[in-house]
Amino acid sequence: MEIPESRMTEALKDVGLDAIDVVRLMNKTKKMPTKTIKITFMDPQNRNIFVHTGLQVDSMHFIAEPANQNTKPVQCYLCLKYNHVAKYCKTKQQICAQCGENHRIDQCTAASDALKCCNCKGNHLATLNECATYTEQEKRMQNLINQYSCTNTPPTTAPATHDANEFLPLPNIFQRQQDHLHNELFDEIINVLSISSIYVPPTAKININVFRELYNLNNNCIIVDDLNATLHHMGSRRTNARGKQLQEIINEGYINCIDDDSTTFEKKDYEEKLDCILASQPLLSLISNVETHPTLGALSGHKPLTFDVPIGAEPKPISPRLSLNFKAANWTKFRILLTANDKTWERLQIMQNKAIRAALGLPIYTSVDYIHKISNIPKIKDYAVTLLERSIQTATSNNDNTLKQHLLDIQKQI
Numbered sequence: 001m002e003i004p005e006s007r008m009t010e011a012l013k014d015v016g017l018d019a020i021d022v023v024r025l026m027n028k029t030k031k032m033p034t035k036t037i038k039i040t041f042m043d044p045q046n047r048n049i050f051v052h053t054g055l056q057v058d059s060m061h062f063i064a065e066p067a068n069q070n071t072k073p074v075q076c077y078l079c080l081k082y083n084h085v086a087k088y089c090k091t092k093q094q095i096c097a098q099c100g101e102n103h104r105i106d107q108c109t110a111a112s113d114a115l116k117c118c119n120c121k122g123n124h125l126a127t128l129n130e131c132a133t134y135t136e137q138e139k140r141m142q143n144l145i146n147q148y149s150c151t152n153t154p155p156t157t158a159p160a161t162h163d164a165n166e167f168l169p170l171p172n173i174f175q176r177q178q179d180h181l182h183n184e185l186f187d188e189i190i191n192v193l194s195i196s197s198i199y200v201p202p203t204a205k206i207n208i209n210v211f212r213e214l215y216n217l218n219n220n221c222i223i224v225d226d227l228n229a230t231l232h233h234m235g236s237r238r239t240n241a242r243g244k245q246l247q248e249i250i251n252e253g254y255i256n257c258i259d260d261d262s263t264t265f266e267k268k269d270y271e272e273k274l275d276c277i278l279a280s281q282p283l284l285s286l287i288s289n290v291e292t293h294p295t296l297g298a299l300s301g302h303k304p305l306t307f308d309v310p311i312g313a314e315p316k317p318i319s320p321r322l323s324l325n326f327k328a329a330n331w332t333k334f335r336i337l338l339t340a341n342d343k344t345w346e347r348l349q350i351m352q353n354k355a356i357r358a359a360l361g362l363p364i365y366t367s368v369d370y371i372h373k374i375s376n377i378p379k380i381k382d383y384a385v386t387l388l389e390r391s392i393q394t395a396t397s398n399n400d401n402t403l404k405q406h407l408l409d410i411q412k413q414i
Contacts, residue, residue, distance in 0.1 A: 003057055008037060011057040017050055018042045035253060038067070060219070060254075060281040073137035080118055080126045082137045097126040193283075193309075194218040197361045198225040206245040215254050215280060222287075222309070223255065223278040226302065226363065235262060235273040246276075255280045258307065262292040267301035277305055286310060304370070345381050352380045 005022045021040040041047040099110040100118035119133035230236035231243040264275040289308040395404035
């Protein structure tokens with residue numbers, strides 16, 4: 001996604017940062033615009049704030065990095081003076097770096113012990129870095145850089161905008177930016193959050209448009225996926241075709257992977273990273289405690305991934321207490337169900353498993369133990385037996401011996 005320079009300038013003004021120039025860098029080889037934008041500020045204070053906090057533009061948070069400055073003085077290879085190159089040399093006269101006369105160094109006839117620098121007049125080559133003039137020019141450039149640079153090394157990761165402890169005390173202009181980020185990013189954006197789950201079979205290709213459409217529907221999105229995509233730099237042993245597609249998605253810049261390079265699939269002697277969590281900016285800076293857990297069950301082999309994200313929710317009202325009339329229950333039909341053969345229970349269990357997976361949006365291969373653990377729903381036969389035991393206890397406490405004996409007869413047949 002390419003954001004115009006004018007929009008970047010507006011975003012800087014919105015948070016009180018004064019920029020002199022905002023320009024997108026060009027690829028000299030392909031002659032195409034890159035994803036890097038160079039921003040020049042009026043003073044080091046604005047620059048330091050920008051490097052520390054980054055910038056919020058249209059619900060996206062961009063990380064800022066200080067420019068790498070060249071401290072080596074520029075020297076003309078014609079006249080051997082500093083602060084210009086040969087293309088802009090005014091004299092256009094070749095000076096010998098060995099003796100300082102008007103000829104090329106390969107034409108010099110001076111003795112090797114008769115070296116003379118044309119700049120500092122010392123006994124060395126004019127191109128030597130130990131030259132006093134070179135050292136003086138180097139110090140001058142460093143002083144200029146220090147004048148408009150941070151005094152310490154800034155962090156290169158986006159700060160947690162909802163945590164005031166992440167921000168160092170700065171003047172009021174920074175306080176305004178912090179308030180802006182907190183209000184716009186945390187209080188409003190997080191209120192609208194989409195979480196999607198995507199599964200791509202091992203033999204299928206990734207439909208990149210699906211990710212774009214999810215982002216277009218809500219640019220505050222989290223995508224948990226099993227794409228069967230392997231990327232070497234994300235922890236896999238090799239990069240497959242779907243991994244290249246995943247890299248293409250990440251390169252577009254609107255979403256990124258938040259989990260580490262831990263393997264997420266383990267079965268027998270095979271381990272691989274197949275699952276990942278993708279999130280859009282600025283959610284990346286708000287997600288924390290990303291963990292990869294051991295596998296649950298032997299069928300799936302997939303390791304659960306968990307993370308924390310701050311989300312506000314309305315308090316849920318207390319559910320009304322239910323009053324169950326065990327006498328009115330049709331225990332004849334219940335007895336038929338409880339004493340049914342194993343195949344009947346297996347079919348019922350399969351139906352329950354499918355319903356839970358569908359409700360949670362889990363793949364069909366998710367293990368039974370795992371879905372019941374995370375949903376806190378007991379297996380259907382266990383639940384039926386538990387209900388029968390509770391009914392026996394209720395009949396006992398009510399001194400209803402007839403119902404109690406009837407229920408005990410059913411229990412004996414299980």
